[in-house]
Amino acid sequence: MRWLPVLYVVVLLLLEPVTPVQWPVSFALIALPLVTAFAHGPVVVAGTAAFAVFMEGILAGTACCAGRSVGYLWDRHYVASYVCTALVGALGTIVAAHRIRRERTLADVRFVADIAQRVLLRPVPHRIGSLHLESLYLSAAAEARIGGDLFEAVPTRYGVRLLIGDVRGKGLLAVETAAALLGAFREAAHDEGALPALADRVETSMARRATHLGGSEVAERFVTAVFVEIPADTPLIHVVNCGHPPPIRIRSGEVRELDRGRSAPPLNLGMLLGEPYHVDDYSFLPGDQLLLYTDGITETRDATGAFYPLLQRLRSWGVLPPWVLLERLHHDLLDFSGDRLADDIAALAVRLPADQPPVPPPTPVG
Structure with missing residues (x-):
């Protein structure tokens, strides 16, 4: 699970060159912060969201159509993608923080249960x-x-x-x-x-x-x-x-x-x-x-x-x-x-x- 975000980015980068510009795969980077939130903390998720926005800008600025370079860096669709990725990054950061709190609570409960078991069922x-x-x-x-x-x-x-x-x-x-x-x-x-x-x-x-x-x-x-x-x-x-x-x-x-x-x-x-x-x-x-x-x-x-x-x-x-x-x-x-x-x-x-x-x-x- 910790390497899932890296695998996700690699797959998108491999698909981007072979996909027509009318269907840019880079838009799928919006989901990267939530993918990261499954196994990483809020700091890593926030950094991943910034990285996703940066990669979307690079892919938009270097997009090609019919064999020639076409810049879509400030196209309204891509700008909307940047904003959505930032919002999803904020949501993923909150989800990651909540998950870590729950995991710590569960670890404390299991620790208490282990002690209770050693006392009750030594x-x-x-x-x-x-x-x-x-x-x-x-x-x-x-x-x-x-x-x-x-x-x-x-x-x-x-x-x-x-x-x-x-x-x-x-x-x-x-x-x-x-x-x-x-x-x-x-x-x-x-x-x-x-x-x-x-x-x-x-x-x-x-x-x-x-x-x-x-x-x-x-x-x-x-x-x-x-x-x-x-x-x-x-x-x-x-x-x-x-x-x-x-x-x-x-x-x-x-x-x-x-x-x-x-x-x-x-x-x-x-x-x-x-x-x-x-x-x-x-x-x-x-x-x-x-x-x-x-x-x-x-x-x-x-x-x-x-x-x-x-x-x-x-x-x-x-x-x-x-x-x-x-x-x-x-x-x-x-x-x-x-x-x-x-x-x-x-x-x-x-x-x-x-x-x-x-x-x-x-x-x-x-």
């Missing part, structure tokens, strides 16, 4: 104990940067506790809800010994916040979430699912959704429905990998309207390191959707390296 550590972790977040709106999808990994005395969630709705309310949920989880993860108690405490915080906000949609301000606990002394993981897409365990020769059909209601609906939280236990051995994700991944569509085949893709890729897995998933989603994501996307990959010694199951009591 990158998970690449390693916690023996676990390797990696996270991915893609906003459907590039200018927004942050939305209602969330994830977190917290090392506690009970093991590493993971959370991934998806807030209903969009906009500032969704971001505020995500912040409240993450704050409650980061605090309660260290205090609550049982995973259902952790989910219940987060549920209480969400219900309290919804009541404080008031309005007629209190019951609709809900969040789907998955809580996972990976203890350090047992080859099991504990999962509490609150209406969220189930985690996927990736093992050599097997890709499996961890779902036993006992999902609890989304957070902020559990108290209304009165259903308890169920803990499901699954084996998690050295070499296994766990993928937590939001439904923005599986609801991504291609040009034909087909949904993204996540399980099929994972089976074709095999076992990959977490950062390789999420990098490939990232590019594959963009290719599949034609760079048109319709929803925010979050994913969290956790792997227990194969070189870790296997932990024997606990000895039964009695």
Whole structure:
């Protein structure tokens, strides 16, 4: 874009000699200041407008007709062209100044959004104990940067506790809800010994916040979430699912959704429905990998309207390191959707390296 004005002038100069004087191409120089305003500042645009008037005068004074030189420097049509070019130059200068102000404002907004994202969705550590972790977040709106999808990994005395969630709705309310949920989880993860108690405490915080906000949609301000606990002394993981897409365990020769059909209601609906939280236990051995994700991944569509085949893709890729897995998933989603994501996307990959010694199951009591 920065070289577009130069290219524009070059094309006009090449066309001018081969065009009959009755249709002078030099009149097209009137548009040069606006072309320049797309990529340059007001000073450059003003200078370009002066240059365009100067070039129009040269082309008018050296015009040829029927093989002889004919001067049209002060012809009324060319004088009108000079005046119009100057006016368009003034307009282009104003447009360029306005564009630069908007770009600076957008840069400031993106800077603030980046800081907010680092506070709200801070990158998970690449390693916690023996676990390797990696996270991915893609906003459907590039200018927004942050939305209602969330994830977190917290090392506690009970093991590493993971959370991934998806807030209903969009906009500032969704971001505020995500912040409240993450704050409650980061605090309660260290205090609550049982995973259902952790989910219940987060549920209480969400219900309290919804009541404080008031309005007629209190019951609709809900969040789907998955809580996972990976203890350090047992080859099991504990999962509490609150209406969220189930985690996927990736093992050599097997890709499996961890779902036993006992999902609890989304957070902020559990108290209304009165259903308890169920803990499901699954084996998690050295070499296994766990993928937590939001439904923005599986609801991504291609040009034909087909949904993204996540399980099929994972089976074709095999076992990959977490950062390789999420990098490939990232590019594959963009290719599949034609760079048109319709929803925010979050994913969290956790792997227990194969070189870790296997932990024997606990000895039964009695």
